[in-house]
Amino acid sequence: MSDDSRQTPPEAAGRGLSHWLSHFLDRLGLRGGGTIREDITDALAQGSGQLADLSAQERAMLSNVLSLRERRVGDVMIPRADIIAVPADATLDEVLARFRTAGHSRLPVFDDSLDDPRGMVHIRDFLEFIAGQAKAEPTTGLSEPALHDLAAVDLTRTLADTKIMRPVLYVPPSMPAVDLLVRMQATRTHIALVIDEYGGTDGLVTIEDLIEIVVGDIEDEHDLEEAPTIAPEGEGRFTADARATLDELKQATGIDLSDDPVAEDVDTLGGLIVTLAGHVPAKGEIVAGPGGLSFEILEADQRRVKRLSIVQRSSADEDGDRPAETG
Template sequence: MRAMFGMAPASVRDDIEDALDGAANDADFTAQERAILKNVLGLHDVRVADVMVPRADIISVSAEASLGELLALFRTAGHSRLPVYGETLDDPRGMVHIRDFVDFLASEPSFGLVERATADPTHQKAAEIPELRMDMPLSAAHILRPVLFAPPSMPALDLLVKMQASHTHMALVIDEYGGTDGLVSIEDVVEAIVGDIEDEHDEEDRPGIAAAGDGAFIVEARASLEDVSEAVGFDFSALADAEDVDTIGGLLTAVAGRVPGRGEIVAGPGEFEFEVLDADPRRIKRVKIQPRAAPLRRGPAARVEPEGGAGAEPRRPPDH
């Protein structure tokens, strides 16, 4: 049929996509099956940069951190693997797996865990805990594993194949200057196919969104626009699509045209404005979303119009 009208022959990919679109209203595929199949077909367009955790959100540990510090970080991070660096994250040394860490604690004679467990398997006195040499630096434990390195432009599918072949589930994304740009786990790539994979800890680790009264909300900047839209009752997606951002912090930075400082108030879409509650020079950390008509807090806060909008000069709250 396509040849009859002088059209190029359809590829197998096009045929499958047409079949999926045509099956939208029948029972050939469930909605979940259609979504996964479409994600598989589109995976050739997904790059490492699309699925990576940005540098600012990487939880990592210094090679000279003590084992006690590593234990505390594993407890709070909620990850089984952590990247290890030298002086900075641009000097990666590898990664540490929690299983290797626990095996080291259990088998190292100087820690005395095996002897105590054999002598008294049902009881361990609290007074014995200080005997563990938790001040030992991580580098001295020799439990680091190598990580993969990938450029941001690398196809995510190629990285997945490389991870499978090397049995390495973590890769650092390195920019053209050799600096660390982000981190990708095998789970990040798989989620591009099957959607979000939540474990027992994901719900409690989800960025906070809390009502603050009078229609205002206190939001962690890394909260997704989908979650914020659902909580606030306003769809931020139209502006987000234009700016190519996924989080409320990214949207605020795009609207302001820079990283706003703590205390600044930025006019947002609709009837809302954003007050930056916490930030550093590189990123926003916490934001207050409030109706535009809400009374502004006295102090150093200054209203900032979106970049290119009317009123380029910041406006300060009126004196009362």
């Protein structure tokens, strides 16, 4: 028996994909002396005329696929502060209300806190349980079953009692995003909790988050159009979500903080402000920033800044604040 016959399905699939990509490069005349990844990356970077048949969107997606293995779970996860979850002792009525406001089909379930996860509840399992409790029975002589008796559903029953929770995956933030995508496909589990080195919950990743790395944002009929994370409010003034990135700050104000030491280990405005202040500032507090920026906290709690106002001083204002030189 040949070695090929002993290949596992993933190995065979990988070899088939490699052969297809090699053939693809040969047809385009892009086959060089490097690896397939290097050849495609170089062709995309050089804007090769051989790729003219590919649209801008196709080239972007191909580039995103190649960069997928460089992305870590920690780069794409929903931070802990933004996780919408339910406690295991929540009543069915409370779970129903949370599903209505969350806009998600899956919710993590925890005991005492997010650091003690129990699994997740899927809205389909939840509705199936409710329908089962409503006990719709066919009526003799009628072709259609009787209407569900929702009054028979005990909405004070706890989620833990229903036994409808499903397991979730637990992964470290350093795990490559592509490895998590493969694992989700293999286990048919579309939600993972990101666990830090101490066993605490650091964030959450869904399969949709991973697919969006390649294809961009996916919105369905229930997604609301989001307001800009940084919105102008007049000359030199902006309101912003604290989750806005420093790249978005640069686009809005033209101020690039990427080389500023204070922004070396932060990605968001909230992180920048906490770093500058040395604590989580309270509502109404003003924090001076680099580049002639100042930040006024509009909304915050004990754990994080939520919304803020940005004031960008002009060069003339900055010069006026400096003491005059004496001759």
